[in-house]
Amino acid sequence: MASRLNSNSHTLPPSPQNPANKPPQLSSHWPENLSPLPPTSNSLTPEPKLIITGGSKLSGHVNISGSKNSALSILAATICCSGTTKLTNVPNVSDIRTMASVLESLGAEVEFCRNEAVVNANSISSVEPDSNGVGKIRGGFFVIGPLLTRFGEAVVALPGGCDIGSRPIDLYIRGLGALGAVLELRDEKVQAYASNGKGLVGARFQLDYPSVGATETLMMAASLAEGNTVLSNVAQEPEVIDLAHFLTRCGASIRGAGTHELYISGRGQLYGSCYSIMPDRIEAGSFMLAAAITRSCISLSPIIPSTISCLIEKLSSAGCKIVSYTDDTLEVSAIPEKCGDDLRGFDIKTGPFPGFPTDLQPQTMAFLSTCNGLSMVEESVFENRLGHVKELRKFGPRIQDCGSTALIFGKETGSSFKGSQVMAADLRGGMSLVLAGLAAEGITEVSGISHIDRGYENMEMKLQNLGANVKRFESSTKACTITSYGIAQSE
Numbered sequence: 001m002a003s004r005l006n007s008n009s010h011t012l013p014p015s016p017q018n019p020a021n022k023p024p025q026l027s028s029h030w031p032e033n034l035s036p037l038p039p040t041s042n043s044l045t046p047e048p049k050l051i052i053t054g055g056s057k058l059s060g061h062v063n064i065s066g067s068k069n070s071a072l073s074i075l076a077a078t079i080c081c082s083g084t085t086k087l088t089n090v091p092n093v094s095d096i097r098t099m100a101s102v103l104e105s106l107g108a109e110v111e112f113c114r115n116e117a118v119v120n121a122n123s124i125s126s127v128e129p130d131s132n133g134v135g136k137i138r139g140g141f142f143v144i145g146p147l148l149t150r151f152g153e154a155v156v157a158l159p160g161g162c163d164i165g166s167r168p169i170d171l172y173i174r175g176l177g178a179l180g181a182v183l184e185l186r187d188e189k190v191q192a193y194a195s196n197g198k199g200l201v202g203a204r205f206q207l208d209y210p211s212v213g214a215t216e217t218l219m220m221a222a223s224l225a226e227g228n229t230v231l232s233n234v235a236q237e238p239e240v241i242d243l244a245h246f247l248t249r250c251g252a253s254i255r256g257a258g259t260h261e262l263y264i265s266g267r268g269q270l271y272g273s274c275y276s277i278m279p280d281r282i283e284a285g286s287f288m289l290a291a292a293i294t295r296s297c298i299s300l301s302p303i304i305p306s307t308i309s310c311l312i313e314k315l316s317s318a319g320c321k322i323v324s325y326t327d328d329t330l331e332v333s334a335i336p337e338k339c340g341d342d343l344r345g346f347d348i349k350t351g352p353f354p355g356f357p358t359d360l361q362p363q364t365m366a367f368l369s370t371c372n373g374l375s376m377v378e379e380s381v382f383e384n385r386l387g388h389v390k391e392l393r394k395f396g397p398r399i400q401d402c403g404s405t406a407l408i409f410g411k412e413t414g415s416s417f418k419g420s421q422v423m424a425a426d427l428r429g430g431m432s433l434v435l436a437g438l439a440a441e442g443i444t445e446v447s448g449i450s451h452i453d454r455g456y457e458n459m460e461m462k463l464q465n466l467g468a469n470v471k472r473f474e475s476s477t478k479a480c481t482i483t484s485y486g487i488a489q490s491e
């Protein structure tokens, strides 16, 4: 990579191509160091908590919501469409509500009710979305592609999202540059305009890394650009395919979604349409792991098994029994009568699709902490995604981490698994703590759950319906005391 503009820590991490951390070469206007964004959460607001009494067996069925990550990029893509777009199966989670407010800040009409979002982008009157919203979520930055391609200009703040690594945006910048945009960073915002004064122009561009967000942003941009675009080394994630399906339904011409190369013929106009967001494979995987960690049996639908085959294979190798009764239903069983008393640990290494999803790494680690034998987890997508390790250790398991690798010494060491007070620091890390709490003896208190609310719809209600003892307390820290006998709420 020529350079990496780091949007979370706002420093430039060394890379093999830039070992000395030289200033970026993208444009003479890019500063060497950027000051941090203001914090996104209000520390005066009382933080809700989850209180989990572990040990309950789960049973029954759970409905899987629409994919958060698909919905984020598809909502950004509505900017490319004239007329009204109606999206169904949209998960009602805080990231999506933030994205809806980002679109509204541009002037789009957005109605988001239950799981349906209706967007009319005809009324967009600004090319500068609210920086506060964009700064909260990674998906907020995706609007730069649609805005540039439709209006020939955009001013977009640096994105937020989970704090799991440096998360640069260099591939977006270089890709949009290849399509004829000029971009510079000023006042912590990317200021971009089409160099021909009109709009983007199709081109060939090869990504150095198959970034999901950069692929999606460039695909949207190329769909309305003049002429043909070939993007190579693109992300092959199911969410990229979902976005391609949506854009195609709106009139775009895209071939190759799901492969490493995309061929896009730019269209003069795209038209709003109706589309149902694909099921969330990460939520599905999290519930599969909930069944596994509690040694229970549950069924899940709708789910596209091929989007989660990595986890199915790994859980099967551990000794779980996974069967599919229909195309979109799975039953996951880890009950001792069917699977034996001991489940075996395994190794995972995260990677771009079809590799093991990084978004399931923390939850899988929680499960591995309850298995027999030594397991190894290697995080290769984000350089700082083991923040949950120190919190998981509070439950008792021995976990050693070094760099991006963790060794999980399973049950054989005689370690017990006991409830604890833990803090979620990011979305999936937070879910790993919930899973650990479900399996632990006694009571677990999880704080920082606004991170979990970013991406799991009705999480505690879904777990309660399966028989878990999970409660949300909206009170401040002081108002809720955990005793060894249960939970007492003071005034």
Ligand SMILES: CC(=O)N[C@H]1[C@@H](OP(=O)(O)OP(=O)(O)OC[C@H]2O[C@@H](n3ccc(=O)[nH]c3=O)[C@H](O)[C@@H]2O)O[C@H](CO)[C@@H](O)[C@@H]1O
Pocket: 001, 004, 069, 070, 072, 138, 139, 165, 166, 167, 168, 169, 170, 171, 172, 209, 210, 211, 212, 213, 214, 235, 358, 359, 381, 382, 383
């Ligand atoms: C909203 C959304 O869809 N989020 C998902 C998306 O994030 P996101 O799109 O941010 O993830 P990317 O695929 O871009 O990131 C993967 C790797 O590429 C690097 N990179 C990325 C862009 C860039 O310009 N330069 C660069 O070097 C990142 O630092 C990271 O190491 O895909 C990730 C990987 O599956 C998931 O964990 C996130 O849940």
Ligand SMILES: C=C(OP(=O)(O)O)C(=O)O
Pocket: 069, 137, 138, 139, 160, 161, 162, 163, 359, 427, 428, 455
């Ligand atoms: C990392 C994630 O999301 P984001 O990219 O929005 O931070 C996630 O969904 O696990």
